[in-house]
Amino acid sequence: MGNVMAASQAPxxxxxxxxxxxxxxxxxxxxxxxxxxxxxxxxxxxxxxxSDQHQSQKNGLENPGSMEELHKMCKxxxxxxxxxxxxxxxxxxxxxxxxxxxxxxxxxxPSGYRFGATYVGTKQMSPSEAFPVLxxxxxxxxxxNAHIVHQIGQRVxxxxxxxxxxxxxxxxxxxxxxxxxxxxxxxxxxxxxIINESGIFxxxxxxxxxxxxxxxxxxxxxxxxxxxxREIAILSAAARYSGSHSIVSGTLGGAGLHIxxxxxxxxxxxxxxxxxxxxxxxxxxxSLGYQVDLPKADLCFRGMVNSNGTVGAVLExxxxxxxxxxxxxxxxxxxxxxxxxxxxxxxx
Numbered sequence: 001m002g003n004v005m006a007a008s009q010a011p012x013x014x015x016x017x018x019x020x021x022x023x024x025x026x027x028x029x030x031x032x033x034x035x036x037x038x039x040x041x042x043x044x045x046x047x048x049x050x051s052d053q054h055q056s057q058k059n060g061l062e063n064p065g066s067m068e069e070l071h072k073m074c075k076x077x078x079x080x081x082x083x084x085x086x087x088x089x090x091x092x093x094x095x096x097x098x099x100x101x102x103x104x105x106x107x108x109x110p111s112g113y114r115f116g117a118t119y120v121g122t123k124q125m126s127p128s129e130a131f132p133v134l135x136x137x138x139x140x141x142x143x144x145n146a147h148i149v150h151q152i153g154q155r156v157x158x159x160x161x162x163x164x165x166x167x168x169x170x171x172x173x174x175x176x177x178x179x180x181x182x183x184x185x186x187x188x189x190x191x192x193x194i195i196n197e198s199g200i201f202x203x204x205x206x207x208x209x210x211x212x213x214x215x216x217x218x219x220x221x222x223x224x225x226x227x228x229x230r231e232i233a234i235l236s237a238a239a240r241y242s243g244s245h246s247i248v249s250g251t252l253g254g255a256g257l258h259i260x261x262x263x264x265x266x267x268x269x270x271x272x273x274x275x276x277x278x279x280x281x282x283x284x285x286x287s288l289g290y291q292v293d294l295p296k297a298d299l300c301f302r303g304m305v306n307s308n309g310t311v312g313a314v315l316e317x318x319x320x321x322x323x324x325x326x327x328x329x330x331x332x333x334x335x336x337x338x339x340x341x342x343x344x345x346x347x348x
Contacts, residue, residue, distance in 0.1 A: 061182035064214035067204035068186075070238055070249050074260035077272035078289035079302035079314035081331045083108045086344040096120050102137070108340070114139045125151050142167060155179050182208040198224025206238065214240045218251070255279060268293050309334035323348045 084106030092098040100116040116137035123131045129151075136146035144164040151157050156178055163171040175188035184206045192199035199222070206216035216238040223231040236253030250259040257277040264270050272289040287306040294300075298318035305311045312331035319326060329342035 060211050061208045062211070063179050063182060064184060064206045064208040064216075064240070066177060066184050066186060067206050067216055067218060067238060070206070070216075070240055070251070071258070071260040071274075073247050074249070074262040074272040074274060074289075077262065077270050077291045077302065078274075078287070078304050079312055079329070081312045081314065081340075082106070082327075082329050082342040082344065083331075083340040084111070084342050086327075086342070088344065088346040090346065090348045096122065100137075106342075112139055121150075123151060125154075131157075193224075196224065198226070212242050214242075218253070 084104060086105070087101075087103045089101040090098060091100070097117070097119050100118075102114045102116065103112075104114075105111045114137045116135070118135040119133070120130050121132040125131060132148065132150040134146075134148050136144060138144045142164070143166070144162075146162050147159065148161075149157065149159040156176065158176045159174070161171070161173040161175075162169065171191060173188060173190040175186060177184065177186040184204070186204040188202045188204075190200040190202070201221045203219045204216065205218075206214055208214045218236040218238060219233065220236075221231070221233045234253055234255055236251050236255075238249070238251045240247065240249040245264045247262040248260070249262075250257070252258075256279050257275070259275045261273040262270070263272075270291040270293075272291075274287045274289070275284065276286075277284040285307055287304055289302065289304040292301045298320055300316045301313065302316075303311075303313040310331060310333045313329070315328045317326045318324070325346040325348070327342075327344040327346070329344075330340070332339045
């Protein structure tokens with residue numbers, strides 16, 4: 001929250017139908033069955049329940065995670081470019097509740113102040129996840145973004161997302177997710193209007209075939225008076241291969257192709273390659289991203305370059321022993337001859 005995203009960010013791999021909102025935001029916490037090890041660059045598997053662990057030992061398969069996290073490892077390598085200046089102040093009021101104050105100044109996105117709050121409940125499902133989770137941010141004009149996520153039992157998760165602008169509900173989304181021993185099924189309903197007979201439904205299914213291979217499918221359905229023919233559906237297939245230090249993932253549908261490759265070259269260097277193709281516009285975009293971590297220097301550097309001639313990077317430096325983090329962002333578009341610079345300070 002508080003990042004001023006640059007307009008040069010790459011679009012999503014599968015182009016949704018006209019007027020279809022972007023996909024649901026990612027789930028909170030780390031990817032399922034993994035815990036980040038501080039400063040080591042490695043990942044250690046963990047089981048969410050005793051039954052899941054027993055089943056994994058029985059057939060060698062684990063839950064593959066959700067479809068929303070299919071390209072997550074590759075996406076996290078790319079920098080979050082921003083323009084202008086930003087100041088973020090985070091304050092923890094307790095072990096479960098924290099607030100934030102964000103001030104942004106930019107010529108690309110709206111500037112101003114936003115207040116945010118996050119509450120994490122006491123229902124501990126894993127060392128990296130606790131529920132319920134309530135978070136949101138609001139500006140002085142009353143524009144609100146809110147998320148609610150709760151775990152119902154060991155396998156079912158429910159979430160609700162809403163957005164209010166100019167005193168009107170502009171977006172409302174409800175989703176539920178079921179995690180089996182070796183599969184994940186989710187269903188999302190967005191902007192469903194019974195009176196005007198319009199809405200969007202998205203179904204995801206991801207199945208672990210082997211310990212390294214997972215296959216899945218996505219079905220997006222939209223109906224309403226603004227949709228050509230009053231209804232439209234898009235079916236996409238997904239696949240992911242996970243190696244010891246690399247991940248290859250991809251989605252293919254009638255709208256386009258999206259392929260990602262992630263490689264951990266060393267404990268300090270991570271690489272990501274992304275290819276997006278839109279069959280309707282017959283356009284493709286290839287991007288290369290990298291992340292360099294220097295734990296002893298408390299420094300993280302992310303950079304990217306794409307086939308449109310855009311080069312961008314973000315440098316993040318923790319100013320120890322002070323509770324400050326400094327960010328420096330820059331992007332250069334050679335084809336448009338545009339350069340944007342951003343700097344930010346985060347106080348934790």
